[in-house]
Amino acid sequence: MKGNIVVGQSGGPTAVINSSVAGVYAAAKKLGVKKVYGMVHGIQGFLNDNLCDLDEQIGGEMGIELLKRTPSAFLGSCRFKMPKIEGHEDVYEKVFEIMEKHDIECLFYAGGNDSMDTVKMLSDYAAAHNKPQRFMGVPKTIDNDLPITDHCPGYGSAAKYIATSIKEIIRDNESFGVEKPTVCIVEIMGRNAGWLTAAAALAKGEDCGGVDAIYLPERVFDLDKFLADVKELAAKKSSVVIAVSEGVQVADGRYVCELGKEVAVDAFGHKQMSGTAAMLAARIAEETGLKTRAVEFSTLQRAATHLASLTDINEAFQVGYDAVLAAEEGKTGMMITLDRNGDAPYQCGTSAYDIHAIANVERKVPDEWITEDGKGLNDGYIKYARPLIMGELLPVFVNGTPRHLVRK
Amino acid sequence: MKGNIVVGQSGGPTAVINSSVAGVYAAAKKLGVKKVYGMVHGIQGFLNDNLCDLDEQIGGEMGIELLKRTPSAFLGSCRFKMPKIEGHEDVYEKVFEIMEKHDIECLFYAGGNDSMDTVKMLSDYAAAHNKPQRFMGVPKTIDNDLPITDHCPGYGSAAKYIATSIKEIIRDNESFGVEKPTVCIVEIMGRNAGWLTAAAALAKGEDCGGVDAIYLPERVFDLDKFLADVKELAAKKSSVVIAVSEGVQVADGRYVCELGKEVAVDAFGHKQMSGTAAMLAARIAEETGLKTRAVEFSTLQRAATHLASLTDINEAFQVGYDAVLAAEEGKTGMMITLDRNGDAPYQCGTSAYDIHAIANVERKVPDEWITEDGKGLNDGYIKYARPLIMGELLPVFVNGTPRHLVRK
Numbered sequence: 001m002k003g004n005i006v007v008g009q010s011g012g013p014t015a016v017i018n019s020s021v022a023g024v025y026a027a028a029k030k031l032g033v034k035k036v037y038g039m040v041h042g043i044q045g046f047l048n049d050n051l052c053d054l055d056e057q058i059g060g061e062m063g064i065e066l067l068k069r070t071p072s073a074f075l076g077s078c079r080f081k082m083p084k085i086e087g088h089e090d091v092y093e094k095v096f097e098i099m100e101k102h103d104i105e106c107l108f109y110a111g112g113n114d115s116m117d118t119v120k121m122l123s124d125y126a127a128a129h130n131k132p133q134r135f136m137g138v139p140k141t142i143d144n145d146l147p148i149t150d151h152c153p154g155y156g157s158a159a160k161y162i163a164t165s166i167k168e169i170i171r172d173n174e175s176f177g178v179e180k181p182t183v184c185i186v187e188i189m190g191r192n193a194g195w196l197t198a199a200a201a202l203a204k205g206e207d208c209g210g211v212d213a214i215y216l217p218e219r220v221f222d223l224d225k226f227l228a229d230v231k232e233l234a235a236k237k238s239s240v241v242i243a244v245s246e247g248v249q250v251a252d253g254r255y256v257c258e259l260g261k262e263v264a265v266d267a268f269g270h271k272q273m274s275g276t277a278a279m280l281a282a283r284i285a286e287e288t289g290l291k292t293r294a295v296e297f298s299t300l301q302r303a304a305t306h307l308a309s310l311t312d313i314n315e316a317f318q319v320g321y322d323a324v325l326a327a328e329e330g331k332t333g334m335m336i337t338l339d340r341n342g343d344a345p346y347q348c349g350t351s352a353y354d355i356h357a358i359a360n361v362e363r364k365v366p367d368e369w370i371t372e373d374g375k376g377l378n379d380g381y382i383k384y385a386r387p388l389i390m391g392e393l394l395p396v397f398v399n400g401t402p403r404h405l406v407r408k
Numbered sequence: 409m410k411g412n413i414v415v416g417q418s419g420g421p422t423a424v425i426n427s428s429v430a431g432v433y434a435a436a437k438k439l440g441v442k443k444v445y446g447m448v449h450g451i452q453g454f455l456n457d458n459l460c461d462l463d464e465q466i467g468g469e470m471g472i473e474l475l476k477r478t479p480s481a482f483l484g485s486c487r488f489k490m491p492k493i494e495g496h497e498d499v500y501e502k503v504f505e506i507m508e509k510h511d512i513e514c515l516f517y518a519g520g521n522d523s524m525d526t527v528k529m530l531s532d533y534a535a536a537h538n539k540p541q542r543f544m545g546v547p548k549t550i551d552n553d554l555p556i557t558d559h560c561p562g563y564g565s566a567a568k569y570i571a572t573s574i575k576e577i578i579r580d581n582e583s584f585g586v587e588k589p590t591v592c593i594v595e596i597m598g599r600n601a602g603w604l605t606a607a608a609a610l611a612k613g614e615d616c617g618g619v620d621a622i623y624l625p626e627r628v629f630d631l632d633k634f635l636a637d638v639k640e641l642a643a644k645k646s647s648v649v650i651a652v653s654e655g656v657q658v659a660d661g662r663y664v665c666e667l668g669k670e671v672a673v674d675a676f677g678h679k680q681m682s683g684t685a686a687m688l689a690a691r692i693a694e695e696t697g698l699k700t701r702a703v704e705f706s707t708l709q710r711a712a713t714h715l716a717s718l719t720d721i722n723e724a725f726q727v728g729y730d731a732v733l734a735a736e737e738g739k740t741g742m743m744i745t746l747d748r749n750g751d752a753p754y755q756c757g758t759s760a761y762d763i764h765a766i767a768n769v770e771r772k773v774p775d776e777w778i779t780e781d782g783k784g785l786n787d788g789y790i791k792y793a794r795p796l797i798m799g800e801l802l803p804v805f806v807n808g809t810p811r812h813l814v815r816k
Contacts, residue, residue, distance in 0.1 A: 013583045041585060072579035079584070164809045168711040171480035171812060175421045176487070177449060184707070205807055207814045275686070298703045299592070303576040306715060309808070389808035399613060400717070400797035401572045404579060406615050 001033050001328055003105030007054075007320075008039030008046060009140075010111035010118065011079065013072035014154030015161070015305040016316040017140045018405075020110045021074060022067045023320025024138070025054050031328055037102060040407070042078035043109070043118055047091070049098050057407060066405040068313055069395050071305035074407060081114055082121045085128075092125045099133050106134040106327040110320070112141030112152070116335055116359040123333030123355065136323040137335030137355055140316070142302045144195035147361040148353050149337035153319055154302070156312030156388035159199035161304045162188060162297065163389060166203040166211060169295060170241050177238040180291060183230055183284055184241045186211075187277035187296040191247040193364045194218050196301065200243035201377040202385060212240050217247035218365050219374040221256055226280070227287050229375070234290055246276050256280065306402050310391025311346075318350060326352040346387035409441050409736055411513030415462075415728075416447030416454060417548075418519035418526065419487065421480035422562030423569070423713040424724040425548045426813075428518045429482060430475045431728025432546070433462050439736055445510060448815070450486035451517070451526055455499070457506050465815060474813040476721055477803050479713035482815060489522055490529045493536075500533045507541050514542040514735040518728070520549030520560070524743055524767040531741030531763065544731040545743030545763055548724070550710045552603035555769045556761050557745035561727055562710070564720030564796035567607035569712045570596060570705065571797060574611040574619060577703060578649050585646040588699060591638055591692055592649045594619075595685035595704040599655040601772045602626050604709065608651035609785040610793060620648050625655035626773050627782040629664055634688070635695050637783070642698055654684050664688065714810050718799025719754075726758060734760040754795035 007024045009017055021038065028036045038057065040050040052075070058067060067074060083091055099107065109119050119137040126133055139146050144155035166186060173184045188197040194216030204210025212233050215221060233240045248256050257276040277294035285292045319336040326334065334352040341347040369381040395402030415432045417425055429446070436444045446465060448458040460483070466475060475482060491499055507515065517527050527545040534541055547554050552563035574594060581592045596605040602624030612618025620641050623629060641648045656664050665684040685702035693700045727744040734742065742760040749755040777789040803810030 009583075013580055070579070071576045073583040076585055077583040160808055164714055165708055165712070167809055167812070168479045168713065169707050171478070172421050172707050172711040175417075175481040175485040177484055203809065205809065207812050278683070278686070293707065295706045295708070296704060299577050299580050299701065300573055300703070300708075303580040304573070305576065306572055386808060391808075392805055394802075397800055400568055400794060400799075401575055401611065401613065404575070404615050 001031060001105055003103045004035035004037060005033055005106045005108065005324070006037040006039055006046070006051065006102070006104050007108040008042045008110070009073040009075050009077050010042040010109060010115035011077060011141065012302060013077055014140055014142050014302050015071050015157035015308045016153055016313050017110055018070045018074045019068045019313045019316035020138050020140060020153060020320035022064045023317035024108050024324055025058055026064060027321040027324035031324065035102070037104065038075040041076035042080060043082065044078035044080035045076060046098060047094055051102065052407065058405070063405060066396065066403060068317065069305055069393065069402065070404040071303045074405060076407070082118045085121065085125055092122070095122060096131055096133060104133065106136065108136050108138055108320070108323050110138040110140045112143060112146060113360055113362060116146070116355055119335065120333065120355045120359040126332070134327050134332035136327050136332065137358070138319050138323050139335055139337070142196060143190055143193055145193040145362045145364070146358060147363045148358055150340040150348065151338055151388055153312060153316035155195060156309040156315070157305070157307070158196055158301050159202060159385055160309040160389035161301050161307050162196060162199040163202035164307060165297065166200050166241070166243065167208050170203060170208060170211070170239070173241050174239040181234040181238045181240060182291045182293065183234060183281070184293045184295060185277040185281045186241065186243050187246050187275055187294065188243055189297065189301055190217065190245050192217060192362060194245050195365055197243055197245035198365055198377050198381055199385060201381060202389060211243050213242045213375040214377060215242070215244045215248050215375065216365060216370065217245045217249065218370060220251050221248040223250060223256070223283070227284065230284055231288055234288065244276055244280060248276065306395045308393060309389045310393045311388055313393050315348065322350045343383055343387065409439060409513055411511045412443035412445060413441055413514045413516065413732070414445040414447055414454070414459065414510070414512050415483070415516040416450045416518070417481040417483050417485050418450040418517060418523035419485060419549065420710060421485060422548055422550050422710050423479050423565035423716045424562055424721050425518055426478045426482045427476045427721045427724035428546050428548060428561060428728035430472045431725035432516050432732055433466055434472060435729040435732035439732065443510070445512065446483040449484035450488060451490065452486035452488035453484060454506060455502055459510065460815065466813070471813060474804065474811060476725065477713055477801065477810065478812040479711045482813060484815070490526045493529065493533055500530070503530060504539055504541060512541070514544065516544050516546055516728070516731050518546035518548045520551060520554060521768055521770060524554070524763055527743065528741065528763045528767040534740070542735050542740035544735050544740065545766070546727050546731050547743055547745070550604060551598055551601055553601040553770045553772070554766060555771045556766055558748040558756065559746055559796055561720060561724035563603060564717040564723070565713070565715070566604055566709050567610060567793055568717040568797035569709050569715050570604060570607040571610035572715060573705065574608050574649070574651065575616050578611060578616060578619070578647070581649050582647040589642040589646045589648060590699045590701065591642060591689070592701045592703060593685040593689045594649065594651050595654050595683055595702065596651055597705065597709055598625065598653050600625060600770060602653050603773055605651055605653035606773055606785050606789055607793060609789060610797060619651050621650045621783040622785060623650070623652045623656050623783065624773060624778065625653045625657065626778060628659050629656040631658060631664070631691070635692065638692050639696055642696065652684055652688060656684065714803045716801060717797045718801045719796055721801050723756065730758045751791055751795065
């Protein structure tokens with residue numbers, strides 16, 4: 001590559017999105033690229049010419065190692081979606097103007113569905129207007145819902161966090177067994193696809209019976225049936241732990257967390273929002289008199305780099321690295337995919353795939369991996385997901401907490 | 409010791425309460441005690457003669473190492489409080505009857521305030537009735553609210569989890585900075601004492617600006633002042649992260665989480681409970697239009713052994729170990745305390761202290777460690793708490809999640 005490059009991060013952060021930036025940076029250094037720029041707050045910052053120099057930010061090998069262990073978007077993220085080209089040519093021209101100004105030959109963008117749409121739009125515009133600049137997508141999303149690629153960097157670490165935390169919650173919930181049963185409802189992210197909630201199935205092992213039921217957004221949620229299920233479970237065992245996706249919907253299409261919203265007001269007359277787990281736990285307590293607890297993993301499931309999967313960190317690095325190699329070969333308008341070659345031993349390569357087949361397409365948990373009763377995952381899923389949570393990369397602990405790399 | 413011993417766990421679990429059982433077991437083995445029994449579900453299980461043999465449960469050194477890394481109460485816990493002696497002599501006699509049946513010379517009980525009351529009552533009964541059996545308390549509580557002892561095993565690990573997770577949440581919250589500010593409210597356990605919430609102050613360091621405010625139950629909570637504080641912060645920075653104790657109360661004594669309860673009903677006419685953070689986040693959103701998020705650490709802060717403090721694990725082990733040594737010397741009706749001898753380097757010894765000065769006494773965060781504005785902790789607290797979160801003990805990862813020891 002003769003010119004410079006720029007890398008940006010977009011959408012919800014993950015535990016390993018910075019590892020992809022590290023991969024882009026490492027490959028560029030290897031290829032002798034002169035300047036590696038970072039977009040500060042994604043394409044939105046880029047449009048304001050808000051760039052940083054990754055040599056100054058990362059420095060050397062220690063910087064790369066710390067970056068791999070730093071959660072969230074080191075460069076800053078954004079939720080900006082490129083407008084449709086027609087009528088907004090000025091926005092597109094602005095991107096190319098800034099690229100030219102900094103002699104940027106190729107733009108790398110790490111993100112999920114929306115971010116891949118940005119890559120598509122920009123490469124389409126370049127093709128239509130005979131621009132030489134290239135655009136490559138780097139996959140990233142805890143939601144694991146990008147198509148074509150076997151899985152998405154970010155998912156393995158979120159799944160490892162979920163499996164580990166659920167296991168710890170099960171241990172905690174089991175500790176009181178003498179009195180009446182305790183029902184714990186754990187709410188997990190994923191509005192449309194149940195990939196993250198499915199990871200609760202990974203808690204099961206020789207030393208753990210696992211969760212008692214998993215409710216995915218891929219199945220219609222029946223509140224009466226749910227309450228009956230809980231009663232049946234609580235009649236049999238003193239500790240019941242259930243994983244529920246934040247995205248479960250009842251038959252008429254309303255989210256479970258929306259069921260009470262309209263009239264839930266506080267003492268001041270203000271409306272109050274309530275989570276799915278809180279709502280279900282309250283309902284169980286009322287209907288059954290059982291002791292309940294609601295846990296919401298919230299931000300933690302996408303930010304807990306201290307418990308990241310080594311496999312995930314390495315693959316996140318690899319897709320960044322290989323995006324640069326693909327661009328070096330002249331590729332553009334593509335996203336790097338992870339291609340699984342085997343399960344035992346787990347092997348995964350990469351390739352570059354046409355962004356048009358990827359942008360804006362959402363992949364759900366396949367039907368064949370959901371158990372017949374709709375309340376669990378079968379071995380097909382376990383076989384798929386287990387390799388993704390394997391391995392650990394220790395944080396660098398300083399003064400009792402993990403040290404992160406911070407943008408200057 | 410000529411006879412056998414028994415150890416039990418009581419109250420809310422911690423990340424390291426099992427390390428205390430390991431300490432009791434290791435000391436007993438060292439002293440050649442014949443049988444080390446475990447109470448299954450504390451004194452409540454003991455009253456039903458529900459015991460297990462720790463040789464069978466733990467086995468050898470590998471068992472001890474796994475037990476140290478297993479969250480929650482390995483032996484099972486309970487919330488049973490011994491009744492007052494007068495009129496309930498039968499309950500007390502039952503305890504001694506079971507001790508005699510198994511030739512148990514000394515009973516060790518790991519727990520917090522209520523559990524120390526059990527130790528007090530039993531040792532008082534023994535003294536009053538000339539019984540030879542001995543009773544020793546082993547401190548344990550994430551709440552850190554036992555008096556006399558410098559700190560309580562369980563607190564350091566909870567504090568490490570809170571500091572690390574808050575740091576990761578701050579990173580996540582900072583990632584979107586282009587659009588309007590995001591305010592994240594993190595709710596932390598501790599109904600009466602603010603020790604756990606104070607640990608949010610430990611997130612601050614060279615690589616992290618820390619939380620923007622900390623609201624402890626030691627100070628009256630003023631909702632209007634709080635909203636004004638948030639507005640002021642959001643005017644200055646794009647990411648605001650605030651730690652709030654679940655136990656904060658307004659001037660009339662109501663908990664903040666209770667403010668909306670009376671009229672918060674869902675679509676079915678059922679009352680809904682709402683957490684402190686959820687309630688405050690909703691109020692901020694309404695009053696300011698800012699983007700808000702509520703995070704509740706819930707069970708995780710007491711169960712996350714995967715992120716335990718090595719100092720805490722070692723001290724939890726030590727108080728169990730030293731309780732056995734003290735009993736061997738003939739002591740009874742006492743709890744082992746942690747006595748700090750120095751901060752730099754941190755040094756901590758143990759001694760045995762009269763249980764009457766400890767049971768049912770609650771220690772709060774000292775006034776002199778709370779900043780003048782009531783919204784933070786000063787260096788006095790940091791100096792106190794930092795050593796307690798130092799060091800890590802790696803989980804034994806099997807198939808991607810930490811392996812635990814499970815009762816057979």
